Amino acid sequence: MKQSNQIAVVARYTFMDAVRKKAFWVTNIIVVALIIGLALFTPMIGEDESDMYISGDAAAEIEIGGGYSSEIYLIDESGGLLGDAKNYLEEYGMFEVTVYDATQLEICKQLLEENGGAAVVRISGDDGLPLVEIITQDDAWIDTFQIEEAFNALNRTLQMKARGLTDQEANDILSSALTFSYEIIGEAESGSNMLIGSVLMILMFFAIYYYGYAVAISVATEKSTRVMETLIVSAKPSHILLGKCIAMGTLGIVQMTGLIAIGGIALSFFAPESTFEILAIEPIPITKILLILLYFALGYALFVLINSVCGATVSKTEDLNSAMMPATMLTLASFYGGYFANLMPAAVGVGTGANITTYIPFTAPFSVPFLLLTSDVPSSTIAVSLVLLAATTVLIAFISTRIYSASVLHYGARLKLSAVIRMLRDKNI
Amino acid sequence: MILQVDNLTKRFGEKTAVDHLSFTMDRPGVFGLIGTNGAGKTTAIRMMLQMIPANEGTATWGGAPITRQTLRFGYMPEERGIYLKTKVLEQLVYFGQLRGLKKAQALQAAKDYMKRLGMSEYENTIAEKLSKGNQQKIQLIATLLHDPQLVILDEPFSGLDPINAQMLRELILELEDQGKFIIMSSHQMATVEEYCKSLVMLHHGKTILQGDLHKIKDGYGYTSLRIAGPESAIAMAERFGLQYREKTPSASVFTLPENGAAQAEAYLRAILAQDMMPTTFVMEQPTLHEIFIEKVGAQEGRAAQ
Numbered sequence: 001m002k003q004s005n006q007i008a009v010v011a012r013y014t015f016m017d018a019v020r021k022k023a024f025w026v027t028n029i030i031v032v033a034l035i036i037g038l039a040l041f042t043p044m045i046g047e048d049e050s051d052m053y054i055s056g057d058a059a060a061e062i063e064i065g066g067g068y069s070s071e072i073y074l075i076d077e078s079g080g081l082l083g084d085a086k087n088y089l090e091e092y093g094m095f096e097v098t099v100y101d102a103t104q105l106e107i108c109k110q111l112l113e114e115n116g117g118a119a120v121v122r123i124s125g126d127d128g129l130p131l132v133e134i135i136t137q138d139d140a141w142i143d144t145f146q147i148e149e150a151f152n153a154l155n156r157t158l159q160m161k162a163r164g165l166t167d168q169e170a171n172d173i174l175s176s177a178l179t180f181s182y183e184i185i186g187e188a189e190s191g192s193n194m195l196i197g198s199v200l201m202i203l204m205f206f207a208i209y210y211y212g213y214a215v216a217i218s219v220a221t222e223k224s225t226r227v228m229e230t231l232i233v234s235a236k237p238s239h240i241l242l243g244k245c246i247a248m249g250t251l252g253i254v255q256m257t258g259l260i261a262i263g264g265i266a267l268s269f270f271a272p273e274s275t276f277e278i279l280a281i282e283p284i285p286i287t288k289i290l291l292i293l294l295y296f297a298l299g300y301a302l303f304v305l306i307n308s309v310c311g312a313t314v315s316k317t318e319d320l321n322s323a324m325m326p327a328t329m330l331t332l333a334s335f336y337g338g339y340f341a342n343l344m345p346a347a348v349g350v351g352t353g354a355n356i357t358t359y360i361p362f363t364a365p366f367s368v369p370f371l372l373l374t375s376d377v378p379s380s381t382i383a384v385s386l387v388l389l390a391a392t393t394v395l396i397a398f399i400s401t402r403i404y405s406a407s408v409l410h411y412g413a414r415l416k417l418s419a420v421i422r423m424l425r426d427k428n429i
Numbered sequence: 430m431i432l433q434v435d436n437l438t439k440r441f442g443e444k445t446a447v448d449h450l451s452f453t454m455d456r457p458g459v460f461g462l463i464g465t466n467g468a469g470k471t472t473a474i475r476m477m478l479q480m481i482p483a484n485e486g487t488a489t490w491g492g493a494p495i496t497r498q499t500l501r502f503g504y505m506p507e508e509r510g511i512y513l514k515t516k517v518l519e520q521l522v523y524f525g526q527l528r529g530l531k532k533a534q535a536l537q538a539a540k541d542y543m544k545r546l547g548m549s550e551y552e553n554t555i556a557e558k559l560s561k562g563n564q565q566k567i568q569l570i571a572t573l574l575h576d577p578q579l580v581i582l583d584e585p586f587s588g589l590d591p592i593n594a595q596m597l598r599e600l601i602l603e604l605e606d607q608g609k610f611i612i613m614s615s616h617q618m619a620t621v622e623e624y625c626k627s628l629v630m631l632h633h634g635k636t637i638l639q640g641d642l643h644k645i646k647d648g649y650g651y652t653s654l655r656i657a658g659p660e661s662a663i664a665m666a667e668r669f670g671l672q673y674r675e676k677t678p679s680a681s682v683f684t685l686p687e688n689g690a691a692q693a694e695a696y697l698r699a700i701l702a703q704d705m706m707p708t709t710f711v712m713e714q715p716t717l718h719e720i721f722i723e724k725v726g727a728q729e730g731r732a733a734q
Contacts, residue, residue, distance in 0.1 A: 009526045017515065226510030230571060232480055233504045234497070234527035409481060 006235045010243025011250070018214065018251055028255070032262055039266035071117030072097045072147070073108035078125035082132075085123065088154045095150065112137060119147055130155065193284070197373035198343060200292070201366050205335040207256055208300055208365070211248040212307035212331070213324070218244055219311030219404075220320045228408050237405040245304050252300065253293075284373065291382065292369040295389070299365020302393045303331055305400040312407040313420065330362060338366030342374075354381045361392035430491045431455045432579065432610055437476050437486035439469075439634075446472045448634040449486065454610055454627070459601065461621035461628030461642075462614040463721070468631040470614040471507060474581055478504060490579065501528075503577035507584045507614070509568045513557035517567055518543070520556065521574060528575035538574040546570065546596060562593045569597070573604075580604060583614045598623075618717040630721060637724045642717070649720065651690050651712040655680045658707030662700040669696035680709050 018024060072095045074086055082088075086097040095118060100108050108120040112135070120135040132151050134144050153174055160170040219241075222228045231240055310324040341357040354377055357363035364385050371377045406423040432454040439447045447469040454460050462470050475481045477488040479496055490500040512520045518539055525535025543549050546566045551559060556567060565588060572580065585601075586594050601624060604611060615621050621628060622642070630638035638645065654671060656663060657680040667673060670692045671683035685693060693712055700707065715723070 006527060009523070013523045013526075222510075225513055226506065226508040227512055228510065229480075229504075229506040229508065230510050230524065230568070231527070233478055233502070234524060236497070409475065 006239045007243045007246065010235065010240050011247040014218065014244050014247035015251055018248065028259075031259055035259065035263045036266050036270075039263065039270045070095045071115070073111055073117060073120040074099050075102055075105060075108060075120070075122045077102045078123045078130050081125045081128070081130040082123055082151065082154055083158050085151075085154060088157070089150055095147075109135060119144070121147065121151075193373040197370040198339075200373065201335070201339060201342075201370050203256055203260075204296060204299065204366055204369065205331070207252045207296070208303045209328075209331055211252045211300070212304045212327070215244050215248050215304050216307040216311035216320060216324055216327075217317065218248075219308050219408075220314050220317045223312065223315055223408060223411075224317050232408060237408055238401040241305070241308055241401055241404050245301060245308065248304065249297065249300050253296070288372045291372055294386070295365050295369050298386075298389050298393050302361065302365070302389070302396055303327070303334075305393075305396050306330070309400045309403045309407075309420075312404045313410070315411045334360075334362040335366050338363040338370070342367055342370045354378070358385050359388055361389045364389050430578070430610070431489075433487075433489045433492075434473075434477060435487050435489075437473060437488060438484050439472050439476055439481070440484050445634050447476065447631075448636075450629065450631070450636060451486075452627075452629050452639055454612070457608040457610050458605055458626045459611045459613055459624040461625035462612055462631070463616065463618060463621050463628055463717070464631035465616055465725070467633075468616075469634040470616075470631060471583060472634075473631070474504065474583060474612070474614060478502060478581070500579055501575060501577045502579040502581065503572035503575065504581045505568055505572040505583060505585060507587070509565055509588075511556050511564060511567050511571070513555070515556060516553050517548070517556055517559070518552040521567065521570055524571040525574050530575055535574065538576075539570060542570040542574055546600075561588055562590055565589060566593065566596075569600075577609070579610045579612070581612045581614070584616070585613060586615070586617065586620050618721055622717040628717075630724060632725050632728050635728070637728050638720065645720065646714040649715045650688065651693070652685055652715045652719070653713045654683045654685055654693050654696075655709055655711040655713060656683070656707050657681065657709035658700075659705045662703075662705035662707060665700060666696055669693070669699070671696060680711075685712070 072089065074089075074097050076082070076085060076099065086099050089095045089097050105120070105122065111117065112120050116137075118136070122133040122135070124131045124133065132148075134147055136144060156174060157167075157170045160173065161167070165173070222231065235243075306327045307324060310327050311320060314320050314323045337360070338357045341355050341363070345355065354371060355367075357367040358371065358377075358381060368377070368382070368385055372382075403420055403423055407420070434450060434452050437447055437450040438445065450469075450473050452460075462473065464470050472481070476483040476486075477495060479488075479494075488495045493499045495502070518536070521539035521543075522532060522535045525538060526532060530538065540549070540552070543552060546569070548563060548566055548570075551563065556564060559567065569585075572582070582601075585597060589597060601611065601613075605624075611624075613621060613624060625642055627641050628639065628645075629636055653674065654666070655677075656666065663681050666681075666683050670686050670689065672686070674682045674684045676682070690712060697707075697710060
């Protein structure tokens with residue numbers, strides 16, 4: 001049988017076996033539900049403060065849990081220093097205004113507390129100058145800046161009228177606005193795609209960790225159930241190992257791609273367009289996407305091969321966690337190294353852009369994709385990093401298949417590091 | 430085709446698990462690899478099939494080293510292993526494909542064997558729901574479904590109930606008729622004796638006996654006499670140099686001296702002359718079990734010296 005066929009048979013079986021598991025679908029359903037939930041929640045995040053200052057209509061339509069509304073309880077004790085405030089505020093388009101007399105302040109406060117509303121506003125006069133007192137509830141999501149702006153606009157309109165301007169002229173002045181255009185020069189300090197880069201780094205960590213663990217547990221289970229002996233009379237151990245790694249890697253890419261696609265679709269359906277601006281998501285060139293996939297593939301292979309060896313050193317699945325401890329620590333250290341070096345470069349004493357973690361083969365799979373998304377990394381840096389990563393992966397693959405081949409028929413106590421090293425030196429293997 | 434094993438040796442640290450094992454299997458049939466637990470049988474098989482590397486020696490099939498490419502072999506390990514959480518037919522197809530069958534071929538072969546072993550109703554059953562005996566049959570199908578030239582069965586009868594053991598017996602005979610080379614590893618001497626034409630006996634990794642079973646037994650000659658009949662006739666046996674050994678429900682057993690067939694014949698003539706007709710009079714060669722005990726005893730004795 002051709003070697004590639006055997007690898008394909010193992011990969012296909014492992015892939016289908018993993019896909020058929022209930023746990024796989026339960027996990028996916030939960031993650032999809034979370035993604036859709038987050039996408040639904042995004043409009044609320046996107047509705048940030050700037051929207052509320054600018055768009056009075058939108059603000060007027062929002063009511064949150066009865067604690068926030070556009071109702072204003074207005075008491076004017078100033079004798080009309082601010083004119084017909086009720087009409088103005090309602091025309092301003094932000095508020096519903098109910099007028100109470102000066103003796104009803106406590107009633108207004110009670111109404112605010114019991115029925116909710118934006119605020120109680122009392123206008124008084126001091127030497128002919130209006131004083132606007134705004135009373136809000138402690139737990140209400142009210143930005144008093146909106147109310148201040150509305151009253152300022154009213155005041156300015158009255159001032160302009162007092163100086164002889166017509167209503168139209170006053171309105172024109174108040175509504176006039178300059179047009180701004182922006183150009184950013186120089187290298188971005190906090191570049192675009194920062195969020196997506198961070199998310200990708202975390203996703204890569206989870207993919208490597210989760211699928212690496214899955215391969216290790218698959219190997220350990222085959223040993224503990226003694227299927228391994230049946231398998232290795234049919235296929236070379238290295239083919240079994242490669243088939244498993246390919247299957248779980250493919251599953252990882254398919255699952256991640258699916259989840260990212262669902263996330264994208266959910267965002268485009270539920271999130272306002274401004275979300276993409278807020279999240280600073282910019283188009284990613286295909287070359288960068290390909291490079292990111294290459295880093296994922298190499299990084300995944302690097303860590304998964306190490307994990308699979310851990311699986312091969314135990315005879316019982318309950319020993320797996322302790323056997324995997326060194327591999328888990330390596331994965332965690334690599335992830336955090338890449339994460340902190342790129343997201344908090346000053347904290348770990350490296351500069352922005354390419355840094356030491358770009359070149360270390362274990363941190364590069366986390367670090368470089370982030371850099372590719374958030375900045376322009378020189379081709380020479382990518383080339384050196386890729387060569388180092390690929391060479392290490394090949395070396396680890398060679399070592400892993402040797403150890404795996406030698407240890408899959410080892411039963412009894414968990415293999416110690418010294419025994420593993422002896423196996424590596426054994427010329428008969 | 431000839432299966433040739435030459436000086437296979439495996440050492441684990443200071444311990445030699447298999448010490449220069451050599452044998453030849455030049456015709457189809459059942460070959461016995463026997464020995465106590467820990468004698469090195471499984472290690473020898475693993476070396477033969479390249480599952481573990483040998484420190485010394487070779488195993489060849491038709492002159493070429495045994496590999497998955499040069500020989501279609503099937504191996505049923507002593508420790509049965511199947512995917513417990515997977516449906517039976519599904520995993521059999523997988524094992525068949527791994528051994529080079531196309532999916533349709535593997536499916537057909539698996540179904541045929543399942544029918545042959547009365548397992549058809551379990552095709553879509555999760556393996557862990559099967560009894561141990563049925564799980565063992567699944568393992569046997571996985572060993573045979575790619576029509577191997579060489580079949581290696583490691584302790585094939587362990588754990589089987591009498592009905593399933595009979596089914597396996599018939600299958601082994603069928604495979605023999607098909608011209609398969611079968612190696613049966615066992616520590617159950619009676620089982621091996623029933624099937625094997627030739628054998629290798631291992632003890633602590635060393636070969637203590639090997640060759641054609643009939644020739645081995647012929648070499649020992651007749652070593653015991655089983656007699657039933659008149660008590661007076663039995664009482665005469667010791668006068669002819671026959672040593673009383675035991676009484677079984679059906680007969681009395683005497684040990685013959687070396688080259689004692691003549692004494693037994695003289696004894697028979699004497700009792701017949703006195704009109705004492707035995708109902709049973711059988712001169713027996715030693716059983717494999719007895720030979721094994723004798724050989725191991727000798728080996729242990731040498732080791733003690």
